[in-house]
Amino acid sequence: MFDIAIIGAGPAGATLARLIGKSYKVLLIDKRELNDSGIRGGISKCCGGLVAPDAQKIIAELGLGLPQEVLVGPQLFAVRTIDLENSIERYYQRFYINIDRDKFDKWLVSLIPKEVDARFGCSFKTYERTENGFKLRLLKDGREYIENAKIMVGADGAFSILSRQTSGRRPLARSYISIQEWFEGQSLKPYFSAIFDREVTDFYSWTIPKGDVLIVGSAMHEGKDAISKFELLKRKLTDYGFELGNRVRKEGALILRPISAKHTLVGEAGIAYIGEAGGWISPSSAEGLSYAFKSALFLAQSLKPGLDGFLERYEKSTRSIRNNILVKNLKSPFMYNPIIRQTVMKSGIQSMDMQK
Numbered sequence: 001m002f003d004i005a006i007i008g009a010g011p012a013g014a015t016l017a018r019l020i021g022k023s024y025k026v027l028l029i030d031k032r033e034l035n036d037s038g039i040r041g042g043i044s045k046c047c048g049g050l051v052a053p054d055a056q057k058i059i060a061e062l063g064l065g066l067p068q069e070v071l072v073g074p075q076l077f078a079v080r081t082i083d084l085e086n087s088i089e090r091y092y093q094r095f096y097i098n099i100d101r102d103k104f105d106k107w108l109v110s111l112i113p114k115e116v117d118a119r120f121g122c123s124f125k126t127y128e129r130t131e132n133g134f135k136l137r138l139l140k141d142g143r144e145y146i147e148n149a150k151i152m153v154g155a156d157g158a159f160s161i162l163s164r165q166t167s168g169r170r171p172l173a174r175s176y177i178s179i180q181e182w183f184e185g186q187s188l189k190p191y192f193s194a195i196f197d198r199e200v201t202d203f204y205s206w207t208i209p210k211g212d213v214l215i216v217g218s219a220m221h222e223g224k225d226a227i228s229k230f231e232l233l234k235r236k237l238t239d240y241g242f243e244l245g246n247r248v249r250k251e252g253a254l255i256l257r258p259i260s261a262k263h264t265l266v267g268e269a270g271i272a273y274i275g276e277a278g279g280w281i282s283p284s285s286a287e288g289l290s291y292a293f294k295s296a297l298f299l300a301q302s303l304k305p306g307l308d309g310f311l312e313r314y315e316k317s318t319r320s321i322r323n324n325i326l327v328k329n330l331k332s333p334f335m336y337n338p339i340i341r342q343t344v345m346k347s348g349i350q351s352m353d354m355q356k
């Protein structure tokens with residue numbers, strides 16, 4: 001019997017396992033081969049791979065610094081904001097660390113203490129409650145088997161199977177499908193572009209230079225027309241002057257945008273959620289790495305005094321990130337209301353003078 005079973009070894013699950021792995025008997029499972037140095041079975045997490053200032057801060061607070069091998073050029077010091085509807089663009093100073101997301105996830109896994117029973121290429125299927133905790137049904141190499149744990153942690157991302165199976169699921173957050181395509185780059189500019197155009201989406205689209213490719217992405221409402229909207233975005237970007245070479249990769253993922261505090265999920269009777277499984281992601285930028293680290297840290301701190309009452313302690317400690325999500329929602333009109341955005345961008349407040 002394990003004390004704690006963590007489902008998912010992305011940034012949230014790997015961080016929690018690192019922090020509690022020596023104090024508890026921990027089982028960590030992930031369907032990806034995160035201990036494998038190669039890329040097997042399309043393991044990549046669809047992500048822009050930008051470490052924003054909030055994430056940089058929590059990484060520092062956790063006593064970590066990024067190793068050279070996870071970095072990818074160029075490092076980015078400005079956001080190019082393009083309002084396609086109002087034909088206006090501005091540059092704003094902001095520092096991002098540009099990373100290779102696969103290598104980043106594997107680096108986090110490499111920090112997990114050897115006391116943790118970490119199983120990769122292993123999928124969580126279902127669970128049942130038992131007298132002492134939970135019976136988990138897992139699948140590895142085509143074989144089903146059972147493990148038992150006193151508590152479970154869902155760190156299995158936005159599409160969390162665990163949260164979908166629990167009775168107390170959160171009211172559904174606004175659901176977006178994100179698509180990213182990677183293009184061989186031509187004269188890549190060193191900016192993260194944030195692109196606004198309601199014909200494409202009421203959220204936003206982006207471009208990110210990464211090594212010698214340009215990532216073009218967008219988060220659009222789920223539905224049949226997401227693909228045609230993405231094609232429209234590419235046409236608009238090409239007309240705007242972006243040069244898209246050969247496509248080398250295409251990927252997609254779900255984003256649950258928490259437009260109210262009700263859209264986040266702490267847990268219920270013996271189960272806790274961290275990272276995107278708990279809805280912890282910025283509703284304005286879809287930045288989620290800082291929330292993955294913070295929620296894992298708060299849960300580790302809540303587990304320190306013991307298993308009894310851990311969920312109440314976690315509930316309390318996550319208030320700060322719930323408030324942070326609330327504040328981001330309050331600020332959202334400055335980015336997402338076309339009239340306010342146009343006024344702010346036209347004023348040039350806080351924008352940079354670019355020497356072209």
Ligand SMILES: Cc1cc2nc3c(=O)[nH]c(=O)nc-3n(C[C@H](O)[C@H](O)[C@H](O)COP(=O)(O)OP(=O)(O)OC[C@H]3O[C@@H](n4cnc5c(N)ncnc54)[C@H](O)[C@@H]3O)c2cc1C
Nearest residue numbers: 008010011012031047048049050124156157275276288289
């Ligand atoms: C298109 C896109 C771009 C983004 N860009 C950025 C960015 O630039 N910067 C930023 O900060 N954030 C970004 N985000 C958000 C960020 O990627 C997430 O917030 C972050 O990955 C959350 O970490 P996590 O550990 O909670 O979940 P995940 O990283 O999703 O990890 C979940 C893990 O659970 C595993 N898993 C899932 N189901 C099962 C199962 N049934 N059994 C076993 N294992 C399972 C998965 O294999 C995975 O390893 C982006 C998101 C999207 C969709």
